[in-house]
Amino acid sequence: MKWYKKLMAGVLAATLITAVVPSATTQAASLSGRIVINGSSALLPLTLQAANEFKKANPRVRISASAAGSVTGPQAVRKGIADIGACDWDASTNVPGFAKFDGQVANKVAVIPFAAVVNKSTGVDNLSTKQLQDIFSGKVTNWKSVGGKDADIIVVNRSFGSGTRVNFQLKALEGKDFMSKGSNYKEVKSSGDMKTAVETTPNAIGYIDLAYVTDKMTAVKVNNVAPSEANVINGSYKVWSYGYYMTKGAPTGATKAFIDYVQSKKFQNGSLRKLKFIPISAMK
CATH class of the missing domain: 3.40.190.10 (Periplasmic binding protein-like II)
Structure with a gap:
């Protein structure tokens, strides 16, 4: 009977652990919301590919993406009509011809x-x-x-x-x-x-x-x-930039989860590279 009691105690412990710690599948299924992305057409192939992959793992998240030029990304975020502004420069700082967008956070996602x-x-x-x-x-x-x-x-x-x-x-x-x-x-x-x-x-x-x-x-x-x-x-070719996802403050919820996915090693070293972008970790 001692072996039976030990077995039942193990089963009970496993049951409690399963009940307390949700699986990755459960966590993905619980993520929901809508993400609107606007801005850079240079980053659009990357955005569309990442959105397709992310939605397969998170079917309750809806993502829509459009591209009308980099400056429209942070502009749309400022107006509140986009959650992410894709931009080929860090729009939280001043660059020649464009003033910075105050209150926005630049999330680096690719080398272009x-x-x-x-x-x-x-x-x-x-x-x-x-x-x-x-x-x-x-x-x-x-x-x-x-x-x-x-x-x-x-x-x-x-x-x-x-x-x-x-x-x-x-x-x-x-x-x-x-x-x-x-x-x-x-x-x-x-x-x-x-x-x-x-x-x-x-x-x-x-x-x-x-x-x-x-x-x-x-x-x-x-x-x-x-x-x-x-x-x-190696630094011999100079015509490149980082690509950014601009957000109003630090990203949260589904938006943060999507950006985290784009920045993940899986995506950076997989689909991102196949699309002829360069992982951000490759630059010293």
């Missing part, structure tokens, strides 16, 4: 490599900083001047408020101004629009983050350095 991209027709795969400055300012107007074929250059730019534009101007053009009009100038609103414009417009040049680069365009080297993960990490 950006690249100058050209239509396959140009015959160009490497440009110097000076050549990029001359092309995007309108000083150089023919591909022949920079080693390509004899054809007019079509410059495609992002509209004001784009985080990709902010970073490309600061880091690829070293702060030099863009041209803003002309028969060889186009302006687009999102990374998706930039991708389509460069792919389909002969002799076009633009810029985009690596998540959108396809085999229908060429991501050019800058000063003979390719826009690759390895070159960003």
Whole structure:
């Protein structure tokens, strides 16, 4: 009978532990709410992938995401119409052209490599900083001047408020101004629009983050350095930024759980990397 009493005592203890400590499945099932995300189109592929994965584990959480440019993210958070503002700069601090958004917290979620991209027709795969400055300012107007074929250059730019534009101007053009009009100038609103414009417009040049680069365009080297993960990490390629999820104060509830998932090793070293972003832990 002693062995029976010991067995029953063990069963009772296990029952009590199970009752007191909920399983991970139970915790996930209990998480509920709605998360609205707005802002950076550069970060949109990452956001959509993370949302799909997070919702599978947390079916009672609804997530909606849209992208109209980085500045619209913290603006939407300030107005109370978004829980997360995706932004290609830390919007809690002042940056050239944009004042800080007081009361917002910058949650770092990714490293974003950006690249100058050209239509396959140009015959160009490497440009110097000076050549990029001359092309995007309108000083150089023919591909022949920079080693390509004899054809007019079509410059495609992002509209004001784009985080990709902010970073490309600061880091690829070293702060030099863009041209803003002309028969060889186009302006687009999102990374998706930039991708389509460069792919389909002969002799076009633009810029985009690596998540959108396809085999229908060429991501050019800058000063003979390719826009690759390895070159960003080793410091030889400079055109990159951190991506942030801006929140009104410290995130809580489902919003915090979602951001924690995006920052987790599982996502950072898995889906994030497959989408051509770089884990934040990779940068020293």
